[in-house]
Amino acid sequence: MAPHLNIVPSMFVLLLLFISASKVQSDAFDVVAKFGAKADGKTDLSKPFLDAWKEACASVTPSTVVIPKGTYLLSKVNLEGPCKAPIEINVQGTIQAPADPSAFKDPNWVRFYSVENFKIIAYEKNTYENREFRSKLPVNIRFDFVSNALIQDITSKDSKLFHINVFACKNITLERLKIEAPDESPNTDGIHMGKSEGVNIIASDIKTGDDCISIGDGTKNMVIKEITCGPGHGISIGSLGKFQNEEPVEGIKISNCTITNTSNGARIKTWPGEHGGAVSEIHFEDITMNNVSSPILIDQQYCPWNKCKKNEESKVKLSNISFKNIRGTSALPEAIKFICSGSSPCQNVELADIDIKHNGAEPATSQCLNVKPITSGKLNPIPCSGPVPKTPSASA
Incomplete structure (x- = not known):
């Protein structure tokens, strides 16, 4: 069975499995063993995750970022390219977003920037707790300047703003997505895009308040x-x-x-x-x-x-x-x-x-x-x- 990522915030659920298009053997960058991440559900995963990404992205040979089994808290992460070789993110644990929306100081929770030739595959199995929020709200997942990408099987539930935002992307396919928010929740567009070319959205189920x-x-x-x-x-x-x-x-x-x-x-x-x-x-x-x-x-x-x-x-x-x-x-x-x-x-x-x-x-x-x-x-x-x-x- 392929590894999967369960992201379980109190307001929304976004469960992702990241995997590159490459099938070749790769070097592993374990966020726990090498970068000191703690699977206690309390310690922020952001720095170990980003440090592992940076080293993997700089590798001249194919590489894999590994997040082992366990529960992790992720405040936010910006994953930037371009990378020197194919890169895979293998998440086997559960990643939680902060329950308090005031903890979000960034307009995005998970962001990909300037990444080429990759896949995202996802798995979801959890529910959400609906609350009223008054603070500035983040986008669940954002793709900026991404090209030649395939995004499959992402489930996003109860985003605080747009579920998925696509900006300045080229030749990107989003397929078999499941998106859900209460019908009275404003500005929870399922997928919003702009300044992009060659985007395909296929075989997806979207229920939102916008x-x-x-x-x-x-x-x-x-x-x-x-x-x-x-x-x-x-x-x-x-x-x-x-x-x-x-x-x-x-x-x-x-x-x-x-x-x-x-x-x-x-x-x-x-x-x-x-x-x-x-x-x-x-x-x-x-x-x-x-x-x-x-x-x-x-x-x-x-x-x-x-x-x-x-x-x-x-x-x-x-x-x-x-x-x-x-x-x-x-x-x-x-x-x-x-x-x-x-x-x-x-x-x-x-x-x-x-x-x-x-x-x-x-x-x-x-x-x-x-x-x-x-x-x-x-x-x-x-x-x-x-x-x-x-x-x-x-x-x-």
Whole structure:
């Protein structure tokens, strides 16, 4: 049986097995035997872990960082590359995060930075204790400037902020993930990414209090497929247009997903106001919606908590967007909402083979503003058959 890592904080569980892509024999760096770590559940593992990582990373031959059986406390760790040879982290013990959120002085708990050609495989078997926190909250696991990576079988429960954050990464696949947070927990996005290219998210189960997957600016050529999402806020492009100099989002395909009991389904959201941007070649296909409040949504009046310039149009340009073979049920009558910018109307928005029924007595409707969708196949509801809301949306 492969070794595994159990991380058991009181608020969330993130259980990881780290292993490099290399199968060759490697030198071992034992955090207990060589670096003085204590498996007592009280002594911080951070320094021995980091010291072992640094020596292993500097090795010119393949190496393994070993965390033996036992219980360890980990306050935080930043694992930085590049490394000189293949590196493996073999964790056989249980690693706990601090129960008190005030102990987190860093915005991240576990962070990988500038690492190439590696795998992460994980195992999970524990529960969580939900609490209310008011301090600054950390991200469970963060990937910055990581390339050519495969991340498999991570389970993240009850993160205090984003579960997984992907930034400036290239050619990285996240597969068979399990992510869970209470449906009322804010800002607990399952996976958030930005300024990354060639990211794939596959065959994962995400239950959160925010977006299951959120796609920020600078994301290109991304595939999301075989995701089960819900509860939460659906799968979202954005939000965009809040900040200056945001990079375009392009080439995103979301397919073969099931979205259940969420506030939104397939969504694109941009802020009204002065900052521009561009979103193009976004394709949602073969998606099942179960009791979703807004199954198909383009919202260019996105204004959570009414904190926006309500009298301005969004400057983000949307083009070449398709919604195909989307079926299921809507919790509200408005199954489709296209609320596009008056100054930059949506271009080439396609609806094909849509069949969404309202769960209530009223029929499902479709609302359109500043867009003329291209249609084909069976369409229920009839495109643009309902009135358009005039006020910015106040939900996140």
